[in-house]
Amino acid sequence: MSFARLREGGPLRKTVILAGLALFTFWSAAPILWLIISSLLEQKALIAQPPDLSPQNFTLENFSTVLAAAAALGRGIANSLIVSLFSTALALVLGAPAAYALARLPVPRANSIAFLILATQMLPGIAIAIPLFIVISKLGLIDNVLSLGIVYLSFNLPIVIWILRGFFLGIPSGIEKAAAVDGAGIFATFWYIVLPISLPPLSAAAVFAFVEAWNEFFFALILTRQQAQTVPLVIAQFAGQYQTVFGQMMAAAVISVAPVILLAVLFRNQIIRGFADGMMKG
Amino acid sequence: MTAIEIRNVSKIFGNYTACRDVNLAIAEGEFVTLLGASGCGKTTTLNMVAGLEDASSGDILMGGRRVNELSPVERDVAMVFQNYALYPHMTVARNIGFTLKMRGVSPSEIKERVEKVAAALELATMLDRLPAQLSGGQQQRVAIGRALVREPRYFLFDEPFSNLDANLRLKMRAEVKELHQRLGVTSIFVTHDQEEAMSISDRIAVMNGGRIEQLGTPEEIYARPATRYVATFIGSPRIELAAGEIGADGSIRAGAATIPLVAGAGLAPGRPIEFGIRPEYVTLGDSGIPATVRLVQPVGPTTHVTLDWEGGMLLANLPGFVRLNSGMPVKAAIDSRHLLIFDRQSGERLSH
Numbered sequence: 001m002s003f004a005r006l007r008e009g010g011p012l013r014k015t016v017i018l019a020g021l022a023l024f025t026f027w028s029a030a031p032i033l034w035l036i037i038s039s040l041l042e043q044k045a046l047i048a049q050p051p052d053l054s055p056q057n058f059t060l061e062n063f064s065t066v067l068a069a070a071a072a073l074g075r076g077i078a079n080s081l082i083v084s085l086f087s088t089a090l091a092l093v094l095g096a097p098a099a100y101a102l103a104r105l106p107v108p109r110a111n112s113i114a115f116l117i118l119a120t121q122m123l124p125g126i127a128i129a130i131p132l133f134i135v136i137s138k139l140g141l142i143d144n145v146l147s148l149g150i151v152y153l154s155f156n157l158p159i160v161i162w163i164l165r166g167f168f169l170g171i172p173s174g175i176e177k178a179a180a181v182d183g184a185g186i187f188a189t190f191w192y193i194v195l196p197i198s199l200p201p202l203s204a205a206a207v208f209a210f211v212e213a214w215n216e217f218f219f220a221l222i223l224t225r226q227q228a229q230t231v232p233l234v235i236a237q238f239a240g241q242y243q244t245v246f247g248q249m250m251a252a253a254v255i256s257v258a259p260v261i262l263l264a265v266l267f268r269n270q271i272i273r274g275f276a277d278g279m280m281k282g
Numbered sequence: 283m284t285a286i287e288i289r290n291v292s293k294i295f296g297n298y299t300a301c302r303d304v305n306l307a308i309a310e311g312e313f314v315t316l317l318g319a320s321g322c323g324k325t326t327t328l329n330m331v332a333g334l335e336d337a338s339s340g341d342i343l344m345g346g347r348r349v350n351e352l353s354p355v356e357r358d359v360a361m362v363f364q365n366y367a368l369y370p371h372m373t374v375a376r377n378i379g380f381t382l383k384m385r386g387v388s389p390s391e392i393k394e395r396v397e398k399v400a401a402a403l404e405l406a407t408m409l410d411r412l413p414a415q416l417s418g419g420q421q422q423r424v425a426i427g428r429a430l431v432r433e434p435r436y437f438l439f440d441e442p443f444s445n446l447d448a449n450l451r452l453k454m455r456a457e458v459k460e461l462h463q464r465l466g467v468t469s470i471f472v473t474h475d476q477e478e479a480m481s482i483s484d485r486i487a488v489m490n491g492g493r494i495e496q497l498g499t500p501e502e503i504y505a506r507p508a509t510r511y512v513a514t515f516i517g518s519p520r521i522e523l524a525a526g527e528i529g530a531d532g533s534i535r536a537g538a539a540t541i542p543l544v545a546g547a548g549l550a551p552g553r554p555i556e557f558g559i560r561p562e563y564v565t566l567g568d569s570g571i572p573a574t575v576r577l578v579q580p581v582g583p584t585t586h587v588t589l590d591w592e593g594g595m596l597l598a599n600l601p602g603f604v605r606l607n608s609g610m611p612v613k614a615a616i617d618s619r620h621l622l623i624f625d626r627q628s629g630e631r632l633s634h
Contacts, residue, residue, distance in 0.1 A: 174367035177334050182428065183355040183384035196371045
């Protein structure tokens with residue numbers, strides 16, 4: 001639904017569409033809104049039935065407490081950054097050429113290979129958790145940031161390949177033919193022509209991979225102990241054995257989603273174009 | 283001297299034969315057009331000459347050397363594509379200069395050569411723009427500039443004007459022809475537009491169903507088409523054909539109508555034929571075939587008149603504006619020396 005077509009419709013049509021969009025926006029944004037509100041409420045007001053939203057109950061105390069005990073959260077954020085950046089960067093570096101090869105080069109059975117790559121994502125996490133744990137612990141790499149990064153890379157690579165392959169398939173082949181006539185080989189075509197025009201899907205794939213790694217909980221729980229704990233684990237620890245300090249947990253969560261939201265806002269245009277190009281044509 | 287030679291070249295995609303046994307020899311400096319409807323194999327043939335597609339069988343020779351296994355660069359071809367195929371993220375200057383960069387030419391020399399080409403194509407003020415900021419005609423000129431800058435031995439054009447509006451197409455056609463007259467680079471041009479092919483080419487290869495149906499100068503193709511297909515594909519307004527047979531006296535019989543041929547034409551009586559005549563050889567007057575005016579379409583210099591007669595439809599292209607109304611009975615005189623007669627079975631033209 002483009003805005004041009006929205007403008008063409010009658011007033012009733014417009015109202016219905018706008019109401020639908022408003023509902024969808026609320027649906028998507030409500031949890032985040034509630035996260036922010038609860039991070040600013042005192043524990044007592046928050047757990048009251050219903051929550052007491054009167055202005056005197058709002059406080060920044062949760063944030064100051066969480067930041068005072070910053071060691072754990074700080075380390076968690078640092079670990080998450082390392083793991084997410086590492087797995088995202090490597091997924092792009094490896095995934096982009098792989099996607100291009102599967103889209104354009106005379107690779108025998110390229111479609112089957114692409115499907116196999118996708119199929120690896122169809123196994124439930126729990127099915128590979130135990131073998132993965134055994135392998136990584138035999139290697140002595142439990143509680144190691146890089147081993148977690150490599151595990152995330154194995155999740156991100158297929159996604160990156162699929163997003164980019166879809167986009168590469170949609171590039172008019174005339175441009176690559178022109179490059180061939182201009183004297184560019186496969187690598188030069190890829191580097192000078194294909195990659196620069198693929199910035200939107202590259203950004204979309206990068207943000208997607210980054211967020212996947214940043215938010216991942218299950219494998220981080222299994223494969224880390226203390227040193228390599230990522231943000232989701234640190235946040236979960238606010239749920240204590242005897243009581244859960246919801247306000248502080250929410251404050252930590254707000255701090256941890258900030259980078260992701262920032263990323264999404266910064267790359268908004270590229271992400272939308274990237275997903276539209278990559279997935280629909282694919 | 284033969285610059286490009288295509289010998290018994292076929293191209294098969296799965297169970298579809300795009301080109302079969304194509305043979306074509308192009309002389310140095312010649313401008314040859316591959317003309318045909320979509321799907322006739324003309325672009326596939328061009329791609330094989332360019333090195334963008336492998337021939338399934340047969341040989342392609344350039345400068346006397348077999349080039350089947352060579353890349354486009356090694357063949358020293360430059361190509362202009364239908365959708366321009368400009369690099370959308372590069373400025374005009376970088377688009378034109380990219381091929382030189384790929385050849386390791388120094389940046390200062392690239393700049394100099396790009397500017398020279400841009401000046402020749404009236405693109406000098408647009409070097410810093412992106413393709414999206416240019417009009418269709420300007421984009422096409424950039425695509426031509428990209429081909430020119432390298433000073434290649436061969437130019438290949440793949441329907442370069444089909445995305446331009448009618449006026450611009452005429453202008454670009456003239457520009458390409460002038461360019462060819464000035465540089466004399468051997469060129470192959472692909473189009474489905476018969477008028478474009480006629481106006482620009484030294485010779486035309488009319489393709490149909492993956493084969494070259496006729497190869498000849500524009501005049502040969504127009505005046506002496508080898509087959510029914512060529513006759514009807516070439517010419518605007520289109521020639522209309524009628525079925526008939528050769529009478530005992532050597533004239534054409536179509537129903538009750540008799541069209542005399544020049545004495546001694548030598549066609550066997552009783553032979554089933556199809557025949558037609560180019561609209562410019564039809565005149566309306568006091569004698570001739572009885573017909574009725576169906577449609578009158580003035581186009582300025584001439585008027586296209588569609589007539590119904592016993593054998594079907596007949597087109598006349600009369601000079602200036604004419605006073606005729608639809609439904610009017612007329613007599614159409616045809617200049618039988620210019621009759622095109624085809625064998626009804628084989629579709630081949632019979633000389634008379």
